[in-house]
Amino acid sequence: MSERWKGIITNCASLRNLALVCGFFFALSGTASADSCGTDATAGWDVENPPAEDRQAIQDLLSRYAWTIDERNAPAFTGLFAEPRSSYYKICSSGNSILKLTLGMGPESATDLLGQMTIILKKMETDSLQTRHLVTNTLFDVVDDKTVNTKSIVLVTLQDSHSPAPVLDYSADARASFVKGDDGRWRFRSLTVYADYVAGSIAAKKR
Template identity: 25%
Template sequence: MNNLDNTSARMKILDTLSRYAWGYDEADSRLLMSVFCEDATTAGKIANSGNGWGPFNGRDAIVETLLSMRSGQHDVRRHTFHTFRFEQIDQKNIEAFFYASIFVTKDAKTRIATTGKYHALMQNENDGQWRIFSLDVELDASF
């Protein structure tokens, strides 16, 4: 892959991950459906606790679960993703590693709820969109 294609792919991947964050934070099923492959999987855990969630398999089940989780959170959530690292990039597949800081606002007070690391396997599907095939999350603390 040449540098121009590589940069373009990275920007599209960052856009997909941003749509995931916006989709979750705003409980937007359309955005969430747009970021996962049909046969995607996801799971997560809270470091050093034995607590976690998933695995959930299939886009519909993942989106339903994420929206259910979000509906139980009665505050404003803001996922911010940063410190990206991409590996094994080719025309159709990429492995992305990145950190998250998750902010919560309630009663006009904002705090960091938790931080964590994400690992995503992403695929460039036939329509040219990069989507999440597998997403594993490890949060540093309970939120």
């Protein structure tokens, strides 16, 4: 962990909303910390590609996931998800849920996707942290004509205002389920990021 990141952890320790502002969900009670990812992401994959137009639309959606976080645009990120109180964004480590945010829970909820991503991304802006999400090696599996699952590799770099070059923040196995709406647009039903680090050994990633 970089000295810069250790400093962020120290500075955030005194904040009342530690888990939400800094992305640490180890000590958080309630839904966000109690939810478990179960086992690690299952190895192997049965490839079944959707039609070319749908495949491109889903790849574009994965790219928009990367861009909306990197541009710190919480409303645009939230707009990528489909079903209020059902669709969610989750980050896992070693089978434990670090973070689970659900669409449409309301502004008073500690697990609301829009509200909490707004806090998280604003904190990154305040601390002059720039991420770059790279989504690669995507494989598809068609469930039906309106549901497709994918798995991808995600690499995230992080740069602060004091460093001449970005550093690797973390890598992950990202699993997504997409649903095609009545308007013909694909959106996330769920996005679960299985980060490649052990909980407790490094700062929990929040994006």
